[in-house]
Amino acid sequence: PIDGDRLWDNLAEMAKIGATPKGGSCRLALSDEDKAGRDLFVSWCEAAGCTVTVDRIGNIFARRAGRDPSLPPVVMGSHLDTQPTGGRFDGVFGVLAALEVVRSLNDRGVETLHPVEIAVWTNEEGSRFSPPMMGSGVVTGVFALDEILDKVAQDGARLGDELVRTGYAGEAAVDHPMHAYLEAHIEQGPVLEVEGKEIGVVTGAQGQRWYEVTVTGVEAHAGPTPMRLRRDALVAASTMVQAVQQVGLETAGDPCATVGILDVHPHSRNVIPGRVFFTVDLRHPDADTLADMDRRFRAAVAAIAERNGVSAEIADFWHFPPTPFSAELVDRVRDAAAGFGFSHRDIVSGAGHDAVYVAGKVPTAMIFIPCEDGISHNEVENIAPADGARGAAVLFEALVATAGR
Amino acid sequence: PIDGDRLWDNLAEMAKIGATPKGGSCRLALSDEDKAGRDLFVSWCEAAGCTVTVDRIGNIFARRAGRDPSLPPVVMGSHLDTQPTGGRFDGVFGVLAALEVVRSLNDRGVETLHPVEIAVWTNEEGSRFSPPMMGSGVVTGVFALDEILDKVAQDGARLGDELVRTGYAGEAAVDHPMHAYLEAHIEQGPVLEVEGKEIGVVTGAQGQRWYEVTVTGVEAHAGPTPMRLRRDALVAASTMVQAVQQVGLETAGDPCATVGILDVHPHSRNVIPGRVFFTVDLRHPDADTLADMDRRFRAAVAAIAERNGVSAEIADFWHFPPTPFSAELVDRVRDAAAGFGFSHRDIVSGAGHDAVYVAGKVPTAMIFIPCEDGISHNEVENIAPADGARGAAVLFEALVATAGR
Ligand SMILES: NC(=O)NCCC(=O)O
Ligand SMILES: NC(=O)NCCC(=O)O
Numbered sequence: 001p002i003d004g005d006r007l008w009d010n011l012a013e014m015a016k017i018g019a020t021p022k023g024g025s026c027r028l029a030l031s032d033e034d035k036a037g038r039d040l041f042v043s044w045c046e047a048a049g050c051t052v053t054v055d056r057i058g059n060i061f062a063r064r065a066g067r068d069p070s071l072p073p074v075v076m077g078s079h080l081d082t083q084p085t086g087g088r089f090d091g092v093f094g095v096l097a098a099l100e101v102v103r104s105l106n107d108r109g110v111e112t113l114h115p116v117e118i119a120v121w122t123n124e125e126g127s128r129f130s131p132p133m134m135g136s137g138v139v140t141g142v143f144a145l146d147e148i149l150d151k152v153a154q155d156g157a158r159l160g161d162e163l164v165r166t167g168y169a170g171e172a173a174v175d176h177p178m179h180a181y182l183e184a185h186i187e188q189g190p191v192l193e194v195e196g197k198e199i200g201v202v203t204g205a206q207g208q209r210w211y212e213v214t215v216t217g218v219e220a221h222a223g224p225t226p227m228r229l230r231r232d233a234l235v236a237a238s239t240m241v242q243a244v245q246q247v248g249l250e251t252a253g254d255p256c257a258t259v260g261i262l263d264v265h266p267h268s269r270n271v272i273p274g275r276v277f278f279t280v281d282l283r284h285p286d287a288d289t290l291a292d293m294d295r296r297f298r299a300a301v302a303a304i305a306e307r308n309g310v311s312a313e314i315a316d317f318w319h320f321p322p323t324p325f326s327a328e329l330v331d332r333v334r335d336a337a338a339g340f341g342f343s344h345r346d347i348v349s350g351a352g353h354d355a356v357y358v359a360g361k362v363p364t365a366m367i368f369i370p371c372e373d374g375i376s377h378n379e380v381e382n383i384a385p386a387d388g389a390r391g392a393a394v395l396f397e398a399l400v401a402t403a404g405r
Numbered sequence: 406p407i408d409g410d411r412l413w414d415n416l417a418e419m420a421k422i423g424a425t426p427k428g429g430s431c432r433l434a435l436s437d438e439d440k441a442g443r444d445l446f447v448s449w450c451e452a453a454g455c456t457v458t459v460d461r462i463g464n465i466f467a468r469r470a471g472r473d474p475s476l477p478p479v480v481m482g483s484h485l486d487t488q489p490t491g492g493r494f495d496g497v498f499g500v501l502a503a504l505e506v507v508r509s510l511n512d513r514g515v516e517t518l519h520p521v522e523i524a525v526w527t528n529e530e531g532s533r534f535s536p537p538m539m540g541s542g543v544v545t546g547v548f549a550l551d552e553i554l555d556k557v558a559q560d561g562a563r564l565g566d567e568l569v570r571t572g573y574a575g576e577a578a579v580d581h582p583m584h585a586y587l588e589a590h591i592e593q594g595p596v597l598e599v600e601g602k603e604i605g606v607v608t609g610a611q612g613q614r615w616y617e618v619t620v621t622g623v624e625a626h627a628g629p630t631p632m633r634l635r636r637d638a639l640v641a642a643s644t645m646v647q648a649v650q651q652v653g654l655e656t657a658g659d660p661c662a663t664v665g666i667l668d669v670h671p672h673s674r675n676v677i678p679g680r681v682f683f684t685v686d687l688r689h690p691d692a693d694t695l696a697d698m699d700r701r702f703r704a705a706v707a708a709i710a711e712r713n714g715v716s717a718e719i720a721d722f723w724h725f726p727p728t729p730f731s732a733e734l735v736d737r738v739r740d741a742a743a744g745f746g747f748s749h750r751d752i753v754s755g756a757g758h759d760a761v762y763v764a765g766k767v768p769t770a771m772i773f774i775p776c777e778d779g780i781s782h783n784e785v786e787n788i789a790p791a792d793g794a795r796g797a798a799v800l801f802e803a804l805v806a807t808a809g810r
C-alpha cells in the first residue's frame with residue numbers, strides 16, 4: 001500500500017544533510033544540521049497537506065485530519081537526530097516511513113476516524129545532550145521540562161538556547177494528547193538478518209541502567225615515580241572497563257555492558273593520570289538480571305578501587321526498566337506482517353526508543369526491519385530498500401487498523 | 406654563599422603567575438601565563454645587570470660578563486613552563502637558583518673568567534606541544550628548527566605563531582655556544598627524601614621511549630549488539646593499558662611504564678568505541694633493558710589486538726638513550742656538596758631534562774634537591790626552603806669552579 005521508491009528517495013535526500021565521509025550522517029540534536037533536517041521534513045509535511053505544530057521541547061507533530069476532530073490522534077514517529085558518526089536510517093526511517101504512510105493515505109483518499117500524526121521527537125540519541133529520548137520523556141512526564149531546557153551539551157551549549165537558535169522553541173504545551181503510538185525502526189542488531197526474517201514484531205524493550213564513574217588517584221611524574229608507589233587512575237579505570245565487559249560476558253540471556261566515554265586527566269604524556277571519568281551502559285530484558293548486573297558492576301568497581309589505592313564514585317545517570325508494549329497493538333503489527341505474507345518474529349528491542357517512554361502513557365508498539373550486518377550507530381549503517389518498503393507497509397496497515405475508517 | 410630567603414621569595418612571586426586552586430602553577434608552554442613568567446624573569450635579569458638575548462626557538466639567555474669575553478659562557482638554567490596541573494618548582498627552581506647565583510656573584514663582587522649565563526629553555530614539559538625538551542633539542546641539533554616551529558598544540562595553535570604572539574620569536578641563531586652546562590632541579594621522585602639525603606649528585610638520565618598507539622575496532626550500538634559479536638576498541642585498549650603496567654611491574658631495576666593520554670572515539674555513551682588513541686612512555690636506566698621493554702610492549706599490543714579482533718598501530722613518537730653526564734662536572738657537584746657538609750648520594754634522573762640534550766654537546770651535570778613525598782607534575786608539589794638554599798649553594802660552587810676566577 002505504499003510507494004517504496006518515494007520512501008527511498010526521501011531517505012537519500014535527508015541523508016545529504018550532515019553527510020559524513022563514509023556514507024553516514026551527523027545531525028547532532030539541535031545542531032545546524034538537525035535544524036536543516038527538521039526544516040526539510042516540515043516542508044514535506046506541509047506539501048502533504050499536514051498541519052505542523054511544535055511543542056516547548058521542540059517535538060514536531062504533523063497532523064492529517066481525521067473524521068472526528070474531537071478524538072486524539074494516532075501518532076507514528078521517531079527522530080531525525082543522529083550519533084556523531086551515525087547512519088542514514090536510525091530514527092530517520094521511522095519518520096519518513098510515517099510520512100510515506102500519510103502520503104499513501106492521501107493518494108488513496110483514505111479517511112481515518114482518528115486524526116493521524118507524525119511525530120519527530122527531540123534528541124532521541126542522547127549524544128550531544130544526555131540522557132537520550134528527551135522529547136518523548138518530557139511529553140510523558142518522565143522528565144521535567146525546565147530541567148531538560150537547562151541541560152548543557154558536551155560542547156557547552158544549553159538545550160533551551162539551542163531550541164531558540166534553531167527556531168524549534170515551540171509554543172504548544174508538552175502534554176500532547178495521543179490515542180496510540182506506532183514506531184517503525186531499524187533493528188540496530190543482527191537477529192532478523194541472521195534468521196532471515198523480514199519484520200520484527202517488537203514486544204517491548206530491554207531495561208537500561210546508565211552510570212558515570214569518577215576514579216581519583218594521584219597525579220605524579222611518569223619518570224621518577226616508581227611503579228610500586230603509583231596510584232594511577234587510568235590503570236584502575238582500565239581494569240574497571242575489563243570488569244564491565246566481564247559483567248556482560250558472564251550474564252545469561254541477552255546482556256549488554258558498554259563503556260562509551262572515557263576521559264583522562266590531566267591528559268599529558270608524562271603525567272600519571274590522577275583522575276578518569278567514564279560512562280557505563282548496562283542492559284538486560286529481565287529486571288532481576290539487570291539488578292544483578294548492577295550489583296556485580298558496583299562490587300567490581302569498589303574492589304578494583306581498593307586494590308589500586310584509588311577512590312571511585314559511581315553516579316546513577318539514567319535508567320528505565322524492561323518495558324512491555326501493548327499486547328493489542330503488538331498483535332496488530334503481527335497480523336499486518338502475516339497479512340502481507342512477510343516472514344517475521346517477535347523480538348525485544350535492545351535499544352531505547354521514544355516508544356519506550358510513550359508506552360508509559362498510551363498503547364504503543366514498534367516495527368523492526370533488518371539492517372545490514374546488524375550494524376548501527378556507525379556511518380556504514382545500511383538497509384535493503386525492499387525491507388524499508390515492507391516496514392512502511394506494515395506501519396500503514398497497523399495505523400489504519402488503529403485509527404479506524 | 407647565597408640568599409635563601411631571596412630565592413624563596415622569588416619562587417613565590419613566580420608561582421603567582423598561572424596559580425592553580427590547589428597551590429600549583431599552570432604555565433603551559435607559550436601560553437599567556439608562560440609569557441608573563443618569562444617577562445618577569447627578564448625584568449629580574451635586567452635588574453641584576455644581565456644582557457638578555459632570545460634565540461629563534463624562544464630560548465632566553467641572560468648573560469653576566471666574564472673577564473675574557475672571547476670565551477664561551479658557562480650556562481646554568483632550566484625551564485619556566487609547567488604541566489597543566491604542575492607544581493611551583495619543576496623547572497622554575499633551576500632557573501631562579503641560577504638567578505640567585507648571579508645575584509650572589511654581584512653581591513660579592515666575584516669576577517669569573519668565562520661569562521656566566523642563565524638559560525630558560527622553551528617548552529621543556531612537552532605537554533601543550535610535544536615532544537618535550539624542544540628548546541634544548543633545537544640548540545643541540547636533535548631537532549630541526551623548522552620542524553619544531555610547525556608543531557601544533559593540543560589546542561590547535563602553531564608553535565612558531567605562539568612565539569610571535571608572546572614576543573619570544575627571537576633573532577639569535579640557535580647554535581648557542583656554551584662551555585659547560587649546570588642544571589639544578591627538584592628530584593621529582595622519592596629517593597632523596599626516603600634516604601634523608603640533602604643533595605642528589607646526578608650522574609645521568611635514564612633512557613626514554615615514547616609511543617602513540619591507535620586501536621581500531623568497529624563502532625556499533627551499545628544496545629542491540631551482542632557481547633560476543635563486538636570489536637570494542639576500548640576493551641582492547643584497556644587491556645593494553647594493563648599490559649603496559651605489567652611491562653613496568655615485571656622489569657628489574659628502575660623501570661617506568663605509563664599511559665598518560667587516552668582518547669575514545671566517537672565518544673558517545675551508547676556507542677561501542679570504534680577507535681582509541683593512547684600514548685605510552687617507557688623508561689629505564691639500562692639500554693638493553695629498555696630495548697627488552699620495547700619488545701615486550703610491542704608483542705603484548707599485537708597479541709591483544711589479535712585476540713580482540715581489532716587492529717593496533719604503534720608509532721614511535723620520541724626517544725633518547727640512557728645519557729651519562731660529564732664525569733668531571735659530576736665530580737665538581739659532588740665536591741661542592743661535600744664541601745658544605747651536605748648529605749648526598751649519586752642518583753640517575755628518572756625524568757628527561759634539558760641537560761640530557763645539552764650533555765650531547767658540552768660537559769653537563771645536574772644537582773637534585775628533595776621534593777615532598779617525591780610528588781611532581783602535581784599541583785601539590787613542594788620543597789623545604791632549606792633544601793632550595795642548599796641546592797643553590799651547590800650550584801654556586803660548581804659554577805664558580807667551572808667558570809674560573
Ligand atoms: N535507538 C537508539 O539509539 N536510542 C538511544 C537510546 C539507546 O541507546 O538505547
Ligand atoms: N622534568 C620533566 O618533567 N621533563 C619532561 C620530560 C620527561 O617527562 O621526563
